[in-house]
Amino acid sequence: MGKANVGKSTFFNAATDLSVQVANFPFTTIEPNVGIAFVRINCVCKEMGVMDNPINSRCINGVRFIPVKLIDIAGLVPGAHSGRGLGNKFLDDSRQASVIIHVVDISGSTDEEGKPVSLGFGDPLSDIKFVENEFDLWIHSLILRDWDKVIRESENLKQRIEYTISKRLSGLSISEQVVKNAINTLGLTKKPANWDKNDLLILCKQIRLTSKPIIIAANKADLPTSDPNISKLKRLDRLFFTCVSEAELLLKRALQKNLIYYLPGDSDFEIKNPGILSKSQLEALDMVSKVLKKFGSTGVQNIINHACFEILNNxxxxxxxxxxxxxxxxxxxxxxxxxxxxxxxxxxxxxxxxxxxxxxxxxxxxxxxxxxxxxxxxxxxxxxxxxxxxxxxx
Ligand SMILES: Nc1nc2c(ncn2[C@@H]2O[C@H](COP(=O)(O)OP(=O)(O)OP(=O)(O)O)[C@@H](O)[C@H]2O)c(=O)[nH]1
Ligand SMILES: [Mg+2]
CATH class of the missing domain: 3.10.20.30 (Beta-grasp domain)
Incomplete structure (x- = not known):
């Protein structure tokens, strides 16, 4: 998920090998793209001293890649929850997600609408706020629809409020327990009929925090204006990974052409035969080398692994x-x-x-x-x- 033009499709392509359109203008992606990404683990084949032949995954020299589903969602603009930009259809597409990778243009090379601006003019920290706020406002709008009527009926039927709300959000797979915990954490002791819009918005934020955990992918970290923004992001005390999805995509393309040795997530790659590469290919791979030296990896694999194992506890x-x-x-x-x-x-x-x-x-x-x-x-x-x-x- 993320603002328009931050590199969501680049991340998606880099992580899935699946080619979807990428371009430097907003709303390149209109339909969500569903693809297969891979988590990377050390396979037990080495320890057991066997040569494996995996069926549901891939194993390359003892490194196992297991498929997970990744969805590329169209860009958000301010007001998206109320139908601005591409409306809230794409928010709907995020319903099935169990964890959200929030791709941010950490270089500040795009404005709120995703239009290119002079490097550093965009404000990634305020982007993070507005995108998450749009997400919360969208959940809010799902709860608010006919709220007065719903709450009256719920009271008449003596239903628990957490039941009523989780039923409204059933498409988002949000359980009664999650709603109950959110209400308790916030200490919302007023009668639900007396909750105002703001109480409900704060409740939506709390529900989202636990039911749709977010990892920030601080993308375009290769650009020179990224460093000061990364320092600011560190002070926010938020979970984030620096990320250069364009570098990962270049590596994947070079791999497809059999030009390099590289396993997604590695901290280095090796050119098989430098003599046959064009000047522009060498320059592109040189950029990737610099990224790997500076950040240790492109970040794409770390993010997918962290989502699967650390956040989702698998x-x-x-x-x-x-x-x-x-x-x-x-x-x-x-x-x-x-x-x-x-x-x-x-x-x-x-x-x-x-x-x-x-x-x-x-x-x-x-x-x-x-x-x-x-x-x-x-x-x-x-x-x-x-x-x-x-x-x-x-
Ligand atoms: N320097 C740099 N540029 C990047 C990186 N990732 C993506 N870009 C560029 O950013 C632009 C937008 O990339 P897309 O992947 O199309 O962005 P998107 O978020 O999918 O955009 P929408 O679908 O329009 O919302 C393209 O010009 C990419 O080449 C990166 O890591 N570094
Ligand atoms: Mg896109």
Whole structure:
């Protein structure tokens, strides 16, 4: 998500290998683009001393890339929640997101509407505020619709207020508990019928903070005016990563042309044969080198990993059917690396893999120790697990 022209599509293309239109003017993207990005982890194949052949992911020299869904949302302008710019259709597109990457033009090379301005004239810190405010105002508008009528009915039916609000926001997958916690955190003790618009707006902000966590991608960090803005951002005490999505995109293009060795997220790359590169290709890769030296990476991979593991609290587990060869039935070694929530139990994993496997769950085997584990046993990151079930798929 982000203002127009900040580099959302560049980030998206760099992270997904999928080519969507990129141009230096606002509203290049009108439809949301859904693509597959990858989280990067160290695969357990090295530790287990096996050559794997992944089915649901890719493994390159022991580095595993597991797919996650990424959506590129069209740019926001001030007033978007009330239909300005492209209206709030694109806010609707963010409903299904479990975490939001807020792409910011940290160089200040665009104004609020996303139009190019002299470098440094834009104000990324105020952009962050207005974009988040638009998001909150949009949630607010969903709650406010017919609010008086809704609240009367809710009182007549003696419904809990958190139920009434979470039902209004059901498309956003916001639970009753999240609403209840937000009300408690804010100490909103007044009768809901007496809440005014402002009470509701503050409540929306609180709900958004926990239900749609945001990571800031401080993009265009390569431009010279970015440094002072990054210093200002540090003082805001917000979660952010510096990011040069254009550099990651250049690396991906060079990779597609087989010109370099590079794994997304690496701190360096190697040109295979400098002699065959054109002057402009060498210059572009030189820019990328400078970025990697300065920031340690392009930032794109860090952001995707942080979203998946730190914010969403996930781990990776490897289900197998043969606990000695680490294979599935077809002999694929470590076929699946599955992203699951941190406190998943063995039985829940069985259910995720296949309903029947869960129904007939007998026990699981921790493949490293070969020990049996029970249904309620909580799995750890990198566990390799065999599920034994009466209804194992044969
Ligand atoms: N210097 C620099 N330029 C970048 C970077 N990322 C994107 N850009 C440039 O910023 C401009 C806008 O990029 P897009 O990816 O189209 O931006 P967007 O946010 O998708 O724009 P809309 O779809 O119009 O909202 C293009 O000229 C990109 O080349 C970066 O990391 N560094
Ligand atoms: Mg775009």
């Amino acid at each position: 781990i990776v587990v490897y289900p197998v059917e043969d606990e000695y060869k680490f294979t599935d039935k077809k002999g694929n070694v470590l076929p699946d690396a599955r992203i699951v929530s941190k406190n998943i139990t063995a039985k829940q994993l069985a259910n995720l893999i296949h309903n029947d496997l869960g129904k007939g769950f007998l026990y699981a085997i921790d493949v490293r120790s070969k020990q049996r584990i029970g249904a309620e046993h909580m799995l750890k990151n990198n566990d390799i697990i065999k599920i034994v079930s009466t209804t194992s798929r044969n």
